[in-house]
Amino acid sequence: MDKIRFQVLAGTHTGYRLLLWLLIILIGIGLIAAHHMESQGHWVTGMDNRVVWGLPHVFAIFLILSASGALNTASISSVFGGSDYQPLARLSGLLAVTLLTGGLAVLVLDLGRPDRLVVAMTYYNFSSVFAWNVFLYTGFVLVVLIYLWVMMTPQMRGYVRSVGMVALIWRLILTSGTGAIFGFLVARDAYDTAIMAPLFILMSLSLGMAVFWVSTLTLCRWNGYLLSPELSGKLRRLSALFILGVLYLVALHHLTNLYMAHHQGIERFLLVDGGVYPWLFWLGFVLCGGIVPVWWFLDRRFSTPAWTVTAALMVIVGGLCHLYVTIIGGQAYPLRLVSGYRVDSGFYDGEITHYLPSLPELALGIGGVSLALLMIVVAVRILPFLPTVTGSLPGSNQG
Template sequence: MAMEQTIYRELKATPGVWQIAALLLAFLAAAGGAWFYMEHHGHAVTGMTNQIVWGLPHVFAIFLIVAASGALNVASIGSVFGEKAYKPMGRFSSLLAITLLVGGLAIVVLDLGRADRLIVAMTTYNFSSVFAWNVLLYNGFVAVVAVYLVTQMMRALDYKWVRFAGFVAFLWRLALTTGTGSIFGWLVARPGYDAAIMAPMFIIMSFSFGLAIFILVTLTLLKLNDRIFGEELLKRLGRLLGVFASAVLYFALVFHLTNLYATEHGGYERFILMDGGIYTMLFWGVQVMLGGLIPIALVFLNPSRSSTILASILVVIGGFAQVYVIVIGGQAYPLEIFPGYEVIEGFHEGVVSPYTPSIWELMLGLGGVALALFAAGVGAKVLRVLPTNLSDGNLAAKG
C-alpha cells in the first residue's frame, strides 16, 4: 500500500500568522507589566492570602504543566506504540510539549515571592521536597523531549533510536505528571488533597487536556498556512479524546467516592459536591457537564470535524475548572485543627476562605498561555516540525 511521504516545512509568515503573533505578544507584554506590578507591590495586590496561598496563577501553571506531558502523547502513540497515522504529528507534538511546560513554569517562577532568587531554587535542593524533585523532572523533561525531537528530525537515523528516545520520553512524562499530582496528593494537612489517587488522576487529566490543546493548536497552525488536516484523522483524534475524557470522569468519580466512604472527608465532599457555591458550580456545571459529558457525547454520537473541535475546546474549559476546583477548592475548605470543638473566636478558623482573583493574576496566567503558544509558533516557524499535509492518506495506508 502506498503511503504518502510526509514532508515537513516551516510555517510560512502569512498575514494571519503575524496577526496572531502580535496578539500573543500583546498578552506577553501585559503579563510582563502585571508581573512587574506584583513584584513591586508584593502579593498584597493579588487576591491571594494567607489562607488561599496559591491562586489563579497556579491554576494556569498546573493546567499548562499537566497539558504539556499530555501533548507529548501524540508523538508517543506514533513512535512508541507504532501507530503510523500519528507519526507525522510527532515532531510538533514534542515541540508543543516543551513550550507548554515552559509557559507553565514561567508562571510559577514569576509568582514566587522572591522570583529573583530562582538561582537558589536551582542550586539548593532539599531532596525530601516533591517540589525539588519536580524542578529536576521539569528540566529533565525539556532535555529528554528535545533529544526525542532531534531524533525524529534526523531522517538518516535508524528508527530504533527514535523509538528508544520516545520510550524514555514517555516514561519521563509519566514521572513528571506523577510528581505534579503528588504536590497535592502528599499533603496530609488538607482534607481536599491527601489522596494517593491524585498522581494517576493527574496523569489521565494530562492525556485529555494535552490532546485537546494539541488538536486545537495544530489545527490553527495548519489552517493559517492552508494545509490539510484530514477529516478522518480529526475524528479519530476526537474519539481518542472522548476515551480520555471518560477516563478523567471515571477517576474523578473514584476520587470522590473514596472520600465519601471515609467519614472524616465527608465535610469536604459536601462542600465540593453540594454547598460549596462557586466550587460546586464549577464541579458539576463546568468540569462534569461542559468539560466531560458533552464532549464525550459529541465525539461518539455525532463524530465530525466540528464535533472534535468543539469537544477539544470544551475539554480545555472543563479541565481548567477541574484544576481550579482541586487547587483553590482544596484551600478554601477549612483545616480541621480542633476536632470535636466549635471555634467561637479565632483567625479564620473553621470557615470557608474567600478568594477573588485579581486582574494581575489573570494577566500573568494568560501570559503563560501566550508564551507557550508563541514559542510553539516560533518553533514551527523556524523548524521543520509541521507536515505540509495531514490528509487522510496515512489512515488509508493503515487500512
C-alpha cells in the same frame, strides 16, 4: 506510497501576524503584572494566608499537565508503532516543550522571591516532591528537545523509539510528581490521597489532547493539511476515552471521600453548597468539560474540524474549572485544627475563605499561555514541524 514531508509555515498569513502581535502584547501585560506583584508584594493579588495558591497556579498546573499530554501523539507514533500518527509527532513534541515552558514561567513569576530562582536551582531538599519536580520539569524539556532532534534528523531515526520510550516514562513520572504535590498534603481533606497521581496522569492525557486538537487543527489549516478521517477518528475516540478516564477517577475520588466521615464536610462544600465551586464542578467540569465533549467526540455528526475544536476548547475550559475547584476550593475549606472541636478565631479559623482572583493573577496566567503559544507559532515558522504530503495520502482530504 506517498511520502510525508515537513515544512515551515508558509506565507505571511494576516491572521498569523495578528496572532503574533496579540501574543506579544499579552506576554507584555503578563510581565507587567508579574513585576507589579513582585515589587508591591502579593497583597495586590487575591491570595492571602489561607488561600496561598491562586489563579496563577491553576494556569501553571494546567500548562504543565497539558505539556505532558500533548506528547501523546508522538508517543503513539514512536513507542506504540502508530505510523499513521507520525505526521503529527514533531508538532506534538513542540507543544510539549512550549507548554511546559509557559507553565514554569508562571510558576516562577508567582514566587514570593522570583529573584531567588538560582536558590531553587542550587539548594535541594530531596524529601520534597517539589524539589524532585524541578528536576522532572527541566529534565522533561531536555528529553523532549533530544526527542525532537532525533525525529528531525534522518541519520538518528534509529533512536526514535528508544528516546520516545524515555520521554513517555519521563512524562508519566512528571505528572505523577505533579499529582503527588497535592497527594502528600496529609492535613488537607481535599487532597491527601494517592489517587491524585493517576488522576493527574489522566488529566494530562485529556488536557494534552485537547490543546493538541486546537493547535494542530489551526496550524494544519494554515498550512493546508487536513487530517485523514481515519486518523481524526482514532484521535477523537482517544480523546473521549481520556475524558471518560478522568471522570471515572474523579468520581472514584469523591465517592471514596464520601465513605470517610471526616471527609464529608469537604465533599459537601465542593459538590453541593460551596458557592462557586459546585457550579464550576458540575457545570464547568462534568457537563461542559466532560459529558458534552465525550458525546461530540464519539458522534460522527460532530466530526468536522469546527466541532472538534469546539469540543477540545470545552475540555480545556472544563479542565481549568476542575483545577480551580481542586486547587482553590481545597484551600478555601477550613482545616480541622483540633480533632473533636469546632474552632473559631480572629484568624478566620473554621471559616470558609473567600478568594477572588485579581487582575494581575489573571494577566500572569494568560501571559504564560501566550508565551507557550508564541513559542509555537514562531517555531513553526523557523523549523519544519508541520506535515505536508506529496501526492495523495490514502484517505486524506488534502486541502
